[in-house]
Amino acid sequence: MERPMRLFIGYKAWKEEEYLLNRMTFDDLVKAYVTYPAIQVYALILLTALIIGIVTIQSIPLFLLAFLVGALIFPIAWYITHRFILHGSWMYKTPWLAGFWKRVHYDHHRYPNDLSVLFGGLHTTLPPILLIAGPVGWLIGGLPCAAAAIVGTVMMTMYTEFLHAGEHLAFEPKSKFWKDIKKRHLAHHFHNENGNYGIAEFFWDKSFGTFYAESTDRERSPTARNLGYTDEMAQKYPWVKELTDAEPGARKEMRNRGAAS
Incomplete structure (x- = not known):
């Protein structure tokens, strides 16, 4: 008899x-997603903020506007962060930021099939969510709207995390929407990293001239995997190389298996 899935397993x-996406099924991805502690914290924050918003709601139109x-x-914040921070060179040139940059983005481009460096960590996602969405919502209509704005941003975060993982999963999406975003995101990883910064949508790429629909629209970049x-x-x-060289052998072997596809 198959053992039931343990939902709360902790980070360790x-x-x-x-979790190598090139060797996982869609069901494997769902399991990995729902058991990832950060996703569970997002869900708790979403539920808490939703309850606070509903209990204190004063204006439904303002509440919906804030949401x-x-x-x-999320999309514009991600575009700015992805393009100007994560794809900049200044972080790896700074000793105390090099490790952060390595974990948050460099490793993802080096090992795009490794789910452990695809999902964001709470220390990198929660501060901007709470410090941007919360105050913006508060300006719209106080506490209930602050809660509504947080709900909206957290929902987009969870939605984007799942779609992002699915873009790297070795499966052919049935929907045209998912097929298109998968193709464009993988072009960002394997063809030219200086474009298609979006994940679930490309509105801001189109607005700022960094969108390309086909790989033939851009020259192949030699730095797509190492980000320069x-x-x-x-x-x-x-500093990044030193941290990379110090990685455990088992982790390197696992990632090499993930790269062999």
Whole structure:
């Protein structure tokens, strides 16, 4: 008899699992998603904020407006962060930020099939969610609207995390929407990283001229996998390389299996 799935397993147990998207099924992805502790915290925050918003609601139109604004904050915030921060060189040139950059984005481009470096950590996602969505919602209509804006942003975060993982999963989506965003996101990873910064939508890419629908629309970039952190850069700014070299052998072997597809 198959053992029931344990829902709450904690970060340590989750990290000990081998989640390689090129070797996973859709059901495997769903299991990995719902058991990831950060997703569970998002769900708790979403439920708590929703209850607070409903209990204190004063104006339904303002509440819905704040929710919509919160949901729309995520795409533009992600575009700015992805393009100007995560794809910048200044973080790996700074000793105390090099490790952060490595974990948050460099490792994802080096090992795009490794789910453990695809999902965001709470220390990188929660502060901007609470410090941006909350105050914006408060300006719209006080506490209930602050809660509504947080609900909107957290929902978009959870939605985007799942779609992002699905874009790297070795399966062919049935919907045209998912097929299109998968193709464009994978082009960002394997063809030219200087475009298609969106994940679940590409409105801001189209607005700022960084969108390309087909790989033939852009030249192939030699730095799509290393984000410009070449051997030459590693000699000048060794901190990311030192952290990479210090990774456990088992982790390297697992990631190499994930790269072999």
